[in-house]
Amino acid sequence: MSAFQANGAKVTGRVVEKGGSESVPFATIALLRPDSSVVMGVSADENGVFELVSVAPGNYLVKVSSIGFEPEVVPNVQVPVESRLINLGVIQVRNEANQLQEVKIVAEKSMIVTDIDKTSINIGQDLLASSNNASELLEKLPAVSMDENGSPMIRGMSNIVVLIDGKPSSQYGSDLATVLQSFPSDLIERIDVITSPSAKYEADGASGVIDIITKKATIVGMNGNVRLSAGNYDHYNAGGNFNYKSEKLVLRASGSYQTSQVLNTRRLNRQNLLGEVPSTLFQEGNGVNKNANGFGRIQAGYDFSPKTNVGASINFSNNQNESSGFTANRTVYPDDVVKQKFNRINRGNTDGQNITYGLDFRQEFSQREHNLTASLNYTTGGSDGRSDLIQESDEIKLQRQQYNQRDNNSRSLHGKIDFSWPVNENLTLIAGGHTRQNTRNNNNLLYTYDSETGDFIYDERISNIFGYRDALYSGYVSATQKWKDWGFRAGLRLSNMTQYLDQVSMNRKFSVHFLNMIPSFSVSRKIDDASLVKLNYSRRVQRPNADWLNPYTDITDPRNIRTGNPNLSPEFTHRMDLGYSNYKEVLGIGSSLFTSYSNNAITTIRTIDEEGISYTSFDNVGRDLSYGVETDLSLKLLGDKLKINTSGRFFRNEIVSVPAQIDNRRWSFSGNLNTFFQLPAGLRGSVYVNYDGPKAIAQGTRMGVFQGNASIRKSFFEKRAFISLNIQDIFLSRRYRNNLATPTYIQHSEWHRTNRYIGITANYKFGKIMAQQG
Structure with a gap:
């Protein structure tokens, strides 16, 4: 199929002379593939305006040439399947009299691009300058927010899958929040937010998928950047990346190291309604978490021919x-008589490592759009640590000294293969297979001090040795059909998964098997060159993971005990979106009606005994239903002097379970606002605010959370370098509060991050590059 098919997209722009507003008439515009082979070319008109028409979906380079001017290259021009207009805006070219023997990338793509089944957010300089890592980028995106643990949510819902270049984020570390905080923002080209994933994606992730797409080397030469940042509370970050590309070989290396410190306070009040005489537990505490994260990546790719590429990575x-x-604990009766009082002190440390080896292969056939891709990745990781627990009280029976020794290790193998076959100009078939093999061993050994012997005694009642293994095999097929202004996509994935559990401490082994069919479909209609209406449906499955299944009992807080549940069943969710989008250079808008439904949702359930001790575990409750409307808006004013990106949603969620006596329903709203603006003296500032509204949870309400950030930056050396001042959580408003109410207890809790971040970041780009000849 030709790359310039009749129903393709239009790529437009305007060429002007750098340092002024005069157009460059009749410049030559070349559309190139990533290997720099020419797809098509046009000439700009007398005003420097050009149009590349009927461009097929894919990623391209746009090269601008004119006699007397330096060539300019716009990389990574993304043309999604259903987009009809890609506006590159103004492209500035330098007069040869001022030639610096390098190509500058001066055009910045529109922030939001919509496709038939996803929304792509391009990471421009404004977002990069105000973000040091992937976590800080994600919280600025439409529909995305972060929970108190630093893990992302889509539309306020957890249980999502985060991918990096289409591969599980677990290949970078076992803890998602740590992975995102250590992954440098400089490496990210765009982020895809997929609320109703197609069959191409594995069925995990009941609430959707986030795919972080990293930058690729597309231009011959050497280049890179370095970044340094320093802030209060021991926030330090140093990182950089280096890229080299020849005609056949690509080498990339990147690394970073960061430290941070987070202070917090914790409060909990719980009224115990069991027993003859009710009592109330009061807890007040504070804590400090210190983290040091290191990250490194080396990639190599080689083109054996224009159609065959292999790659390797570590x-x-x-x-x-x-x-x-x-934590101070105090339990009192209604007449203020103290029933029980003690203090709990805990100190812990954990050291974890993760390493992944990867191989990639790509083969293109007689026509470029026919291609086969395959990847194989092996990951090994582990962590060990110790927690010391001291309990102080005037009552001898409440005095306690314990320590917990942890030793965890994991291995995983991920393999996938995909084949794309454009049958004709309007019909494309995609098929593929996927396997995932995980093995985990978790040893949690608890020792209690015996005052009579003076030794720490192993407590086999609470200690747990747990082995876990799973094997997943799945295959899918997807078809995309175009007919005039209509687009249709339907797919089906078949997944076969077996989980093996070995509770060594209990001498109990068993396995569970799941065979699931996961359908999806999408329908879209083009209204004009920039607007699109689409309807998406997908069925998702959230299988219980090893942490949820592990029956280990966590007694760090003896009044709030947590454990896993090896008897969990998968959660199946139906998701549907009806959306409209119209993204143009100056004004872009997208809106959607959405709903999701599950009849066996996995959530945490808290019960209480007569002593007032709560026990929290995972369980399959009844119906979990949410629906609402969501809108995002992007606006440019005064040229490039003011950019506004905002999004919001109004929604209702309901959790109902007759056996668990749960019936919780409420309306709410959430939203965020990003503004980027020019200031005097060449400064550029940004302000970000986010409000994640109240939400019904299984036994109560998670209250709303507000956050405000701001940054200001100054560029130097013709935008090769910048220095920025960033402030996060300006109002110290990151308070995560839950209000729970059941027939047996009423509880109010709050976790508050009590330190704001104020830091300075310096970034410098280096290297001479030139456009590769086709």
């Missing part, structure tokens, strides 16, 4: 964590 990460906390 990812490495290391995480060190030190934590300490103090």
Whole structure:
């Protein structure tokens, strides 16, 4: 199929002379593939305006040439399947009299691009300058927010899958929040937010998929950048990346190291309604978490021919964590008589490592759009640590000294293969297979001090040795059909998964098997060159993971005990979106009606005994239903002097379970606002605010959370370098509160991050590059 098919997209722009507003008439515009082979070419008109028409979906380079001017290259021009207009805006070219023997990338793509089944957010300089890592980028995106643990949510819902270049983020580390905080923002080209994933994606992730797409080397030469940042509370970050590309070979290396410290306070009040005389537990505490994260990645790719490419990669990460906390516990009767009083002190440390070896292969056939891709990745990781627990009280029976020794290791193998076959100009078939093999061993050994012997005694009642293994095999087929202004996509994935559990401490082994069919479909209609209406449906499955299944009992807080549930069943969710989008250079808008439904949702359930001790575990409750409307808006004013990106949603969620006596329903709203603006003296500032509204949870309400950030930056050396001042959580408003109410207890809790981040970041780009000849 030709790359310039009749129903393709239009790529437009305007060429002007750098340093002024005069157009460059009749410049030559070449559309190139990533290997720099020419797809088509046009000439700009007398005003420097050009149009590349009927461009097929894919990623391209746009090269601008004119006599007397330096060539300019716009890389990574993404043309999604259903987009009809890609506006590159103004492209500035330098007069040869001022030639610096390098190609500058001066055009910045529109932030939001919509496709038939996803929304892509291009990471421009404004977002990069105000973000040091992937976590800080994600919280600025439409529909995305972060929970108190630093893990992302889509539309306020957890249980999502995060991918990096289409591969599981677990290949960079076992803890998602740590992975995102250590992954440098400089490496990211765009982020795809997929609320109703197609069959191409594995069925995991009941609430959707986030795919972080990293930058690729597309231009011959050497280049890279370095970044340094320093802030209060021991926030330090140093990182950089280096790229080299010849006609056949690509080498990339990147690394970073960061430290941070987070202070917090914790409060909990719980009224115990069981027993003859009700009592109330009051907890007040504070804590400190210190983290040091290291990240490294080396990639190599080689083109054996224009149609055959192989690649290899190594990812490495290391995480060190030190934590300490103090909690005062006081249980009183209604007449203020103290029933029980003690203090709990905990100190812990954890050291974890993760390394992934990867191989990639790509083969194109007689026509470029026919291609086969395959990848194989092996990951090994582990962590060990110790927690010391001291309980102080005037009552001897409440005095306690314990320590917990942890030793965890994991291995995983991921393999996938995909084949794309354009049958004709309007019909494309995609098929593929996927396998995933995981093995985990978790040893949690608890020792209690015996005052009579003076020794720490192993407690086999609470200690747990747990082995876990799973094997997943799945295959899918997807078809995309175009007819005039209509687009149709339907797919089906078949997944076969077996989980093996070995509770060594209990001498109990068993396995569970799941065979699932996961359908999806999408329908879209083009209204004009920039607007699109689409309807998406997908069925998702959230299988219980090893942490949820592990029956280990966590007694860090003896009044709030947590454990896993090896009897969990998968959660199946139906998701549907009806959306409209119209993204143009100056004004872009997208809106959607959405709903999701599950009849066996996995959530945490808290019960209480007569002593007022709560026990939290995972369970399959009844119906989990949410629906609402969501809108995002992007606006440019005064040229490039003011950019506004905002999104919001109004929604209702309901959790109902007759056996568990749960019936919780409420309306709410959430939204965020990003503004980027020019200031005097060449400064550029940004302000970000986010409000994640109240939400019904299984036994109560998770209250709303507000956050405000700001940054200001100054560029130097013709935008090769910048220095920025960033402030996060300006109002110290990151308070995560839950209000729970059941027939047996009423509870109010709050976790508050009590330190704001103020830091300075310096970034410098280096290297001479030139456009590769086709």
